[in-house]
Amino acid sequence: HYAAAQKQAEPAVLQPTPQPKDDFQEELVVRPLHSGDIYASFQFRTLWETDFMRGNKVSHYRLFPKSLGQVISKFSVRELHISFTQGYWRTMQWGQPYLPSPPGAELWVWFQDSVTDVDATWKELTNVLSGIFCASLNFIDSTNTVQPSASFKPLGIGNVTDHRFLRYATLPREIVCTENLTPWKKLLPCGSKAGLAVLLKSEKLFHSSFHSQAVHIRPVCQDWQCKTTSWELRQTLNVVFDLHNSGQGKREWSLFKMFSRTLTEACPLASSSKIYIDITDNPEQFELSPATSLLSQAMVLGDRRTFSVYDLTQQDTFGSVRSLNLLIRWKSTEGDMLRPLLHAERYVAGYGLQTGEIHTLMYNHHPYRSFPVLLLDSVPWYLRLYIHTLTVTSKGKDNKPSYIHYQPSKDRVRPHLLEMLVQLPPNSVTEVTVQFERALLKWTEYTPDPNHGFYVGSSVISSLVPSTVAMDTNSTRERPLFSSFFPCKEESSYFVRVYTEPLLVNLPTPDFSMPYNVICLTCTVVAVGYGSLYNLLTRSFQIEEPSPGLAKRIANVIRKMRGVPPL
Amino acid sequence: FTLSIYLSIYLSIYLSIYLSVCLSDSAGQFFSSGHTNNWAVLVCTSRFWFNYRHVANTLSVYRSVKRLGIPDSHIVLMLADDMACNHRNPKPATVFSHKNMELNVYGDDVEVDYRGYEVTVENFLRVLTGRLPPSTPRSKRLLSDDRSNILIYLTGHGGNGFLKFQDSEEISNVELADAFEQMWQKRRYNELLFIIDTCQGASMYERFYSPNLMALASSQVGEDSLSHQPDLAIGVHLMDRYTFYLLEFLEDIHPASKANMNDLFKVCPKSQCVSTPGHRTDLFLRDPGSVLITDFFGSVRKVEITTEAIDLTDPIKEVEERPANGDVHKEMHSYVDQLPVSEIIHQKPKQKDWHPPDGFILGLWTLILLVFFQTYGVKHLRHIF
Numbered sequence: 001h002y003a004a005a006q007k008q009a010e011p012a013v014l015q016p017t018p019q020p021k022d023d024f025q026e027e028l029v030v031r032p033l034h035s036g037d038i039y040a041s042f043q044f045r046t047l048w049e050t051d052f053m054r055g056n057k058v059s060h061y062r063l064f065p066k067s068l069g070q071v072i073s074k075f076s077v078r079e080l081h082i083s084f085t086q087g088y089w090r091t092m093q094w095g096q097p098y099l100p101s102p103p104g105a106e107l108w109v110w111f112q113d114s115v116t117d118v119d120a121t122w123k124e125l126t127n128v129l130s131g132i133f134c135a136s137l138n139f140i141d142s143t144n145t146v147q148p149s150a151s152f153k154p155l156g157i158g159n160v161t162d163h164r165f166l167r168y169a170t171l172p173r174e175i176v177c178t179e180n181l182t183p184w185k186k187l188l189p190c191g192s193k194a195g196l197a198v199l200l201k202s203e204k205l206f207h208s209s210f211h212s213q214a215v216h217i218r219p220v221c222q223d224w225q226c227k228t229t230s231w232e233l234r235q236t237l238n239v240v241f242d243l244h245n246s247g248q249g250k251r252e253w254s255l256f257k258m259f260s261r262t263l264t265e266a267c268p269l270a271s272s273s274k275i276y277i278d279i280t281d282n283p284e285q286f287e288l289s290p291a292t293s294l295l296s297q298a299m300v301l302g303d304r305r306t307f308s309v310y311d312l313t314q315q316d317t318f319g320s321v322r323s324l325n326l327l328i329r330w331k332s333t334e335g336d337m338l339r340p341l342l343h344a345e346r347y348v349a350g351y352g353l354q355t356g357e358i359h360t361l362m363y364n365h366h367p368y369r370s371f372p373v374l375l376l377d378s379v380p381w382y383l384r385l386y387i388h389t390l391t392v393t394s395k396g397k398d399n400k401p402s403y404i405h406y407q408p409s410k411d412r413v414r415p416h417l418l419e420m421l422v423q424l425p426p427n428s429v430t431e432v433t434v435q436f437e438r439a440l441l442k443w444t445e446y447t448p449d450p451n452h453g454f455y456v457g458s459s460v461i462s463s464l465v466p467s468t469v470a471m472d473t474n475s476t477r478e479r480p481l482f483s484s485f486f487p488c489k490e491e492s493s494y495f496v497r498v499y500t501e502p503l504l505v506n507l508p509t510p511d512f513s514m515p516y517n518v519i520c521l522t523c524t525v526v527a528v529g530y531g532s533l534y535n536l537l538t539r540s541f542q543i544e545e546p547s548p549g550l551a552k553r554i555a556n557v558i559r560k561m562r563g564v565p566p567l
Numbered sequence: 568f569t570l571s572i573y574l575s576i577y578l579s580i581y582l583s584i585y586l587s588v589c590l591s592d593s594a595g596q597f598f599s600s601g602h603t604n605n606w607a608v609l610v611c612t613s614r615f616w617f618n619y620r621h622v623a624n625t626l627s628v629y630r631s632v633k634r635l636g637i638p639d640s641h642i643v644l645m646l647a648d649d650m651a652c653n654h655r656n657p658k659p660a661t662v663f664s665h666k667n668m669e670l671n672v673y674g675d676d677v678e679v680d681y682r683g684y685e686v687t688v689e690n691f692l693r694v695l696t697g698r699l700p701p702s703t704p705r706s707k708r709l710l711s712d713d714r715s716n717i718l719i720y721l722t723g724h725g726g727n728g729f730l731k732f733q734d735s736e737e738i739s740n741v742e743l744a745d746a747f748e749q750m751w752q753k754r755r756y757n758e759l760l761f762i763i764d765t766c767q768g769a770s771m772y773e774r775f776y777s778p779n780l781m782a783l784a785s786s787q788v789g790e791d792s793l794s795h796q797p798d799l800a801i802g803v804h805l806m807d808r809y810t811f812y813l814l815e816f817l818e819d820i821h822p823a824s825k826a827n828m829n830d831l832f833k834v835c836p837k838s839q840c841v842s843t844p845g846h847r848t849d850l851f852l853r854d855p856g857s858v859l860i861t862d863f864f865g866s867v868r869k870v871e872i873t874t875e876a877i878d879l880t881d882p883i884k885e886v887e888e889r890p891a892n893g894d895v896h897k898e899m900h901s902y903v904d905q906l907p908v909s910e911i912i913h914q915k916p917k918q919k920d921w922h923p924p925d926g927f928i929l930g931l932w933t934l935i936l937l938v939f940f941q942t943y944g945v946k947h948l949r950h951i952f
Contacts, residue, residue, distance in 0.1 A: 086652065124702045131704020134678050136685050150911045157900040177652035178660050179679040202675060206652055206660040226900045372908050402912045421911055447684060448614055448733040464906045487902035495905040512735070 022048040022063045024189050024270045026196045029307075029482050031278040032286070032328060033094050034337035036243035037209065038253045041098050042196060042236065043481040044188055049222060049230040063269060064233060065187040067132050072217065072231070075125045078165070079110040079154050082129065083214035086176040086206065087240075088501055091343045096301050098482045099236050101212045102458035102499040105135055105174035110154050111165040122167045134179040137171070143381060144457070145169040146417045149405045151376040151462050155487065156218030157229060170378070172455035172502040176211060178202040184213050187235060195267025195312075196275075199259040200237065210240040216485075234485070251330035262325040266312035273312040276480060277328065280305040281337075287329040290319060300483040302467030302494045303338070307480075339365050341465050342373070346458075346500035353438060353508045356383075360432040360459055360500060364424040366466060371493070372402075372423050373463040375432065379416040379456055381409040382439040382507060389435040392420070395428045411439075438507050446509065456503040464493040602716040602757045605866040606709060607632045607642045610691060612723030612732045614648040619803040620794050622650045623664050624722045624764055624810040626672040631817040632718065635865030643694055643709055645681035647733050657800060664806050664814060666798040680707050688738045696749045713754035718762070718863045722810065725765030727788055728773075744774040751777040758851070760863040764809045766791040769845040781851045781858075783831065785809035786842035793841050808840045822865050828855035
């Protein structure tokens with residue numbers, strides 16, 4: 001009867017349904033910095049031709065992580081960018097990073113235009129992401145979310161740019177540690193077991209001057225015609241190892257010294273797995289071993305750089321010992337670093353706990369070209385900005401911005417948002433100053449350690465900086481991942497985003513033991529005052545004769561015996 | 568010959584009876600604990616660098632519990648401050664429990680569910696009772712049922728009847744007892760083991776009144792729990808004494824170990840701990856000697872072997888692939904201009920949605936109109952207009 005049941009059923013011939021194609025690439029770029037530190041940038045990219053949006057319920061995930069795929073489809077996300085950073089990127093010593101990120105956590109999301117209630121969806125999305133990344137992203141609410149009106153245009157393809165669907169939030173206080181790296185590593189197809197991800201050991205990664213891990217999801221063009229889109233997931237990890245902390249003062253770096261691991265194989269699921277070492281600055285002053293003959297040039301950050309390439313998918317890269325431990329040795333320390341063209345700083349001036357002034361300085365180091373920058377400032381509501389004191393000066397003269405968007409704050413509801421488009425004159429410093437007043441918070445709104453201070457998120461400066469070489473505008477040519485993040489529309493300039501330092505501001509802090517003191521004092525006063533009054537009113541007084549002395553008592557006894565009245 | 572036959576038959580009957588009794592005993596013991604899944608809620612309530620030892624306490628219990636089998640999805644780990652990546656930590660991404668940096672309890676795959684400012688009394692009680700907002704992710708919830716054994720470990724600074732959270736609020740023993748009663752009434756646990764390592768910890772379990780609770784504390788009322796040893800390189804005390812010896816005891820436990828609760832009560836006698844650890848078992852229905860350590864600290868799965876056959880060869884229905892949308896004319900997509908300067912300069916200000924006038928304006932206009940009509944009267948309106 002079992003066999004008969006089988007015969008009755010349709011012959012279960014599985015037609016191979018063409019699965020949407022997905023592709024995984026991994027790469028590591030190592031750039032020795034002028035100060036002796038070394039900058040390593042990992043990028044893992046998964047491309048997937050599927051459609052999360054049009055009602056197809058995607059249930060088979062191969063390389064793309066399921067948790068993120070479900071987030072995209074449930075919350076109708078068009079683009080998602082989240083980064084966790086520990087440390088501050090020092091532009092003047094290290095140059096520009098391949099992928100900029102502010103200290104703390106930063107999340108910005110473009111939603112699809114089918115979303116009706118963007119704020120509710122944003123709140124749910126932040127809660128779900130806080131569970132995925134083990135971070136306190138649930139602290140993102142309306143008091144630190146802004147809706148930029150001109151910055152943060154989508155990095156993926158699309159033509160709708162209604163800024164109603166954009167939300168940006170930053171948590172400058174967010175700590176990054178192994179518990180954020182663990183779920184990040186679990187999103188990779190090979191996990192941390194094969195490929196470049198075996199180098200990601202937390203004990204070395206967090207003992208560094210700068211550590212940043214990010215996830216970027218956006219739709220990209222599939223081919224040069226760009227008629228169909230595929231979803232791109234980029235996981236990036238940037239780390240700068242210090243010469244003295246991790247390098248023991250010697251200008252000699254190797255994979256083992258940086259990561260305490262060596263490479264033995266590429267990720268089997270990767271279509272390409274490469275290591276690029278930047279040898280542009282001093283081609284004769286480095287010694288690379290094992291040597292490689294592969295060289296590649298790429299246009300990145302407005303400059304043509306030369307890289308030595310190690311292809312991990314080739315077995316002979318690993319040599320006879322079956323493991324790759326790159327060694328980079330400096331031979332001399334001469335040479336000047338090229339100064340980055342755009343650089344920014346920010347600090348708080350003033351004294352006392354009532355008022356202060358925020359100064360933002362933007363440096364343009366180009367000798368003869370000026371370029372526009374878009375400055376985005378999001379200040380929490382408890383620093384009350386006096387916008388009438390806003391001044392923008394360059395070279396001592398007033399510099400009127402061509403576009404200003406200001407949204408005032410509402411106490412406990414939303415922060416200040418200030419966006420300005422400023423033209424920076426060549427070879428100059430532009431200073432933006434605004435005065436503020438500090439608010440007194442309610443006593444339950446203080447954090448458990450209020451004397452640490454309160455953080456103000458970094459300012460974001462987006463700009464099109466003139467480049468020294470013609471940039472590549474063909475977006476689909478085969479390019480290394482690190483040079484293809486920001487889309488390039490024109491040849492003479494490239495897009496760059498610079499983040500300033502976050503500010504740490506002290507608010508007037510009450511003495512939290514005062515409620516206890518007040519209760520004690522009040523209760524004492526009430527007890528003493530009321531108690532005394534109550535006693536006076538309710539006690540009745542009787543006169544009591546004191547007991548007579550011994551001699552008198554004996555005399556009274558004798559007198560009683562005699563029958564005479566007592567004394 | 569017949570004697571040997573009789574003897575063999577007699578022996579075989581005796582052996583079969585003996586074996587069946589044994590098997591039923593072990594089968595009985597196999598299913599005696601009554602729980603099917605294990606959960607752990609591990610809380611460190613102290614902030615600031617000098618309370619490094621409380622984070623190390625919690626992480627060492629986390630490490631033992633994970634090693635004995637409870638997965639991360641069933642552990643709710645709450646750390647009130649970050650010691651591993653604290654800027655004062657000379658060895659970042661590590662938390663040590665033994666001096667000379669022998670054992671890193673932070674590990675390489677730790678998942679902290681509540682961290683920093685999220686560790687509050689309210690969040691702790693919400694996790695226990697399950698009354699969390701609907702958008703809370705799964706990793707932050709205690710999804711236990713009536714067949715779950717839960718281990719709850721608290722550490723921090725405490726006093727007679729309270730435990731301090733993050734230097735700004737306290738939880739009292741009455742609140743905790745009420746939370747456990749709520750859990751009992753909502754059938755959120757089968758058995759619960761409560762361990763607390765603070766000063767005067769025994770006061771925290773004095774007020775329990777729900778059934779199936781067993782409690783251990785590191786010190787009695789009026790006694791202080793002391794810390795174990797400082798590390799001169801890190802500069803702070805690394806662990807508390809009770810949890811140090813508890814960790815030593817748990818390192819010897821493996822998933823098949825038969826150690827029971829009476830061994831746990833003997834951990835850290837007064838000679839080692841200086842304080843007197845206490846325990847409370849009067850609310851617990853089973854005898855502590857029959858409760859295995861792995862009932863709470865491990866996640867031993869019970870496997871039921873069946874000889875039935877289950878038919879898995881149903882015909883697989885093909886998912887018919889919807890044809891890719893039929894529009895042939897797909898427009899060409901392009902990347903968005905990142906900084907369209909001219910567009911931005913000429914950007915029109917957003918049309919603000921019209922809102923009806925706010926309360927103050929409405930009141931002001933009502934007042935004006937009232938005064939107006941009172942002064943002029945309605946019938947004179949036609950003279951005004």
